[in-house]
Amino acid sequence: MSKFLEKVALYMEDAKKIGIKVDEAKLTLVTKGLGPSIYKADASTVAGSDKAELTRIKENFLIKKLGLKDGKELDDAIAEAIKTMGTANRNKHRALVYYLLAEKFNKFSVYSK
Numbered sequence: 001m002s003k004f005l006e007k008v009a010l011y012m013e014d015a016k017k018i019g020i021k022v023d024e025a026k027l028t029l030v031t032k033g034l035g036p037s038i039y040k041a042d043a044s045t046v047a048g049s050d051k052a053e054l055t056r057i058k059e060n061f062l063i064k065k066l067g068l069k070d071g072k073e074l075d076d077a078i079a080e081a082i083k084t085m086g087t088a089n090r091n092k093h094r095a096l097v098y099y100l101l102a103e104k105f106n107k108f109s110v111y112s113k
Helices: 003-017 024-033 035-039 051-065 072-085 094-104 108-112
Strands: none
Touching: 003 024, 003 035, 003 094, 024 035, 024 094, 024 108, 035 094, 051 072, 051 094, 072 094, 094 108
């Protein structure tokens, strides 16, 4: 199994542990979209209490990648995704957080371009 597929399998396993139902094909697209960052320990996870990190997710992923308009609903969606992942969970994988956000806003279509 390739390193990439191992990462996707890890994310699927973690999603199952925390009770998130995930479509593997869509998760694979999101993971692929993250590029080499999935192999870097710090970049592959999200620090849910780091305001600067949450701002980067909003600006770089939700606004730039997904094409959403800035507003309170974006902050609320990020907070909801972090809560879903578990605030005490130290391994909030970026791929899963991004998956939850793409799912919330029904924006998986950006990965088919």
